[in-house]
Amino acid sequence: MPSPQHRHALACAFALALAAPAVALAQATDAARALAADALIVDTHIDAPGVLVSSWADLGGPAPDREFDYPRAREGGLDIAFMSIYTSARQDEAGSAWQAANAQIDAVEALVARHPDRFAILTSPTDAQRLLEGGRVLLPLGMENGGPIGDDLAQLAFFHQRGVRYITLAHSGNNRIADSSYTVEKRWNGLSPFGREVIAEMNRLGIMVDVSHISDEATRQAIELSTVPVIASHSALRHFTPDFERNLSDELAKLIAAKGGVVQIPFGTAFVNPQAAANTRDWFRESLAFDRRSAERVAAGEPPLDRKAFEAQWEKDHPKVDAPISDVLDQIDYAVKLIGVDHVGIGSDFDGVDGELPEGLRTVADFPNFIAGLQARGHSDEDIRKILGGNLMRVWAEIEAGAKR
Numbered sequence: 001m002p003s004p005q006h007r008h009a010l011a012c013a014f015a016l017a018l019a020a021p022a023v024a025l026a027q028a029t030d031a032a033r034a035l036a037a038d039a040l041i042v043d044t045h046i047d048a049p050g051v052l053v054s055s056w057a058d059l060g061g062p063a064p065d066r067e068f069d070y071p072r073a074r075e076g077g078l079d080i081a082f083m084s085i086y087t088s089a090r091q092d093e094a095g096s097a098w099q100a101a102n103a104q105i106d107a108v109e110a111l112v113a114r115h116p117d118r119f120a121i122l123t124s125p126t127d128a129q130r131l132l133e134g135g136r137v138l139l140p141l142g143m144e145n146g147g148p149i150g151d152d153l154a155q156l157a158f159f160h161q162r163g164v165r166y167i168t169l170a171h172s173g174n175n176r177i178a179d180s181s182y183t184v185e186k187r188w189n190g191l192s193p194f195g196r197e198v199i200a201e202m203n204r205l206g207i208m209v210d211v212s213h214i215s216d217e218a219t220r221q222a223i224e225l226s227t228v229p230v231i232a233s234h235s236a237l238r239h240f241t242p243d244f245e246r247n248l249s250d251e252l253a254k255l256i257a258a259k260g261g262v263v264q265i266p267f268g269t270a271f272v273n274p275q276a277a278a279n280t281r282d283w284f285r286e287s288l289a290f291d292r293r294s295a296e297r298v299a300a301g302e303p304p305l306d307r308k309a310f311e312a313q314w315e316k317d318h319p320k321v322d323a324p325i326s327d328v329l330d331q332i333d334y335a336v337k338l339i340g341v342d343h344v345g346i347g348s349d350f351d352g353v354d355g356e357l358p359e360g361l362r363t364v365a366d367f368p369n370f371i372a373g374l375q376a377r378g379h380s381d382e383d384i385r386k387i388l389g390g391n392l393m394r395v396w397a398e399i400e401a402g403a404k405r
Contacts, residue, residue, distance in 0.1 A: 026325050026360055026373030035381055036077030036368045040128075042389030043364070044082045044142065044166075044264045044345065045212075045234035047352030049104035052111070060115035067350035067357075070118045072365035073137045080122060080389065081364070082142040082233070083108050084352060085164065089173030089180075092147030098155070101148035105162050108139055123163050125397045142210065142233060145171035146178075151194060156201045165396070166208035166233060169195065169218065172284070178222070179215040181245040182284045190217035191225070199225050206403030208396065211235070211256070212264075212347075216245060219252050228402035229261035229395050234347030236265055236331050237338070241277035250338055257339035260398065262391045264347030265331045269356040271349070272327040276356070279318050286314070325360040329373045332387065341383045345392045346370075 028036075048059060048068045063069040068081060085104045087097040112119045120131040122138040131138055141163045149155035149167075159167075169178040174187035177195035188195070199222055202209050209230040211219040223230055238247040248256070253263050266272065270280040287310075294305040335344045350357075350364060360369040367388075374384050 026329070026369050026376065028368035028372045029375070032368045032372035032375060033077075035371050035375075035384065039077065039385045040080070040389040040393065041076070041078045041367055042080040042082075042345065042392045043078060043348050043350070044231070044392060045084055045144075045266065045347035045352070046081045046350045046364075047084045047086055047144075048081075048350075049083050049107050050086045051351050052107040053100075053103050058114070059111055060118050067355075067363045069364075070115065070137060072363050074135065076363070076365040076367040078137060078364045078367060079132060080128065080138045080140065080393075082140050082166070082347075084142055084144045085148075086144040086171070086352070087147050088145070089147070089171055089175065092145065092173070092175055097145070097147035098150065101143065101159070102162075105141060105164075108141065112139065121163055123165060124400060125393050126400075128393070140165050142166040142168070142208075144168045144210075144213075144233075145175070146198065147171075147175055149177075149198070151176050153197060153201050156198065156205060156207065160205045160207055164207065166210045166231060167198075167202060168210040168212050168214075168233060169198070169222065170214050172213070178218040181213055181215050183215075184285060184288065186215060186217070188218070190215065190221040196221075196225060203227050203399075204403060206400045208399050211252075213246065216249065216252060219248070220255065223252075223255045223259050223261075226259070228399045229259050230256060231261050231392070231395060232256060232263045232347075234264055234266040234268075234271075234349050236271040237263075237334055239334055239338075240272065240327075240331065241274050244277045244281050246280070247271060247277065253335065253339050257343035260395065262343050262345050262395045263335055263339065264345040264392065265328065265335060266347050266349045267328055267357055267361045268349040268353035269321050269323040269327070269358060270353060272331050272358070273321050273323040276321040276323065279321075283314065283318075320356065323358040325358045325369060325373055327358055328361060328370070329377060332374065332379075333377060336379070336383070336387075341379075341386055342391055344387050345389065346387065 046068050057063040059069045085101050087100045091097040120136050122140040143164045146169050170180045172182045178191050179186040209226050210233045212232045212235040236247045238249050241247050269276045
């Protein structure tokens, strides 16, 4: 069976398609490097914790097999990197999600304890400036999939105490809280009754409600129910990827902005490239159908179908996409025009998309390339600072203030 982290790569990306012709890479300029060094860069989605647990590396030094480590974060100007505490739908079903989430939080805490001069856990935007002193990279926690809380609202306070500051309500499958964007058959037609209680408690605690990965109806209901802004921690826009519910429709993006929230654009090829997104959509549909056929065989007393063979054939039939950085820049341009520059940010999905990333945005060292691309397209440095992190920090502070009220 594939490891949970490998299944996460499939769930987040599986960006596989016929190779597309590459276009010129946005090369970092001196002006872009200077802005990267001076601006506050906040990435709301890096999947380092799950990889730490499944395959350990010391991220305080060079880790060439990863997309996030301290030296490259400093090289790229990254200041605040939300660590994704990811659990899969299968872990939720198996009852192991709580254990997996805590193990990942332990891994982040151990990293910080090993390198207190390089990292610090960030639990409030008001502490950022102080903790950044000395060149630290700050590591807030975001929980990707609400599975670890089970059906116990008290677990929200438990994970808040452990440092979790946003929760993605569901991931690749419908759960106790909400329907997933990936499932064809929805369980709740949006949020469950329990999910509505979860949002109220998240508002009370000051945990950001993250609508990435959930269905359109669940997103709409979450925005309506929340008393404070909501975020999409790593969601691109469906304008470029028709019939891919994982990305936000124009309508939903506008609703997030109208509530005061922010849409964090990812870098993963499966989200920003039309062909890769279509393949990701088809992967989930065919994968779920395969699982149903296999379960039917088992119920009939026959051996299950060969999952590894199915996945190997899929990869053979769907070669990787060679995507240009312009796919990400196009998403940013469109988002700014659609919902306004005050509601756009970045959530890369580094270390979570199985290496499926556009040319020029392959690691946390590459933020200057991204900035150079935005500057070349006419975005002002003031607006770029908002996109890089200013917007997210403003929204986070508002959500925290809402909890105090």
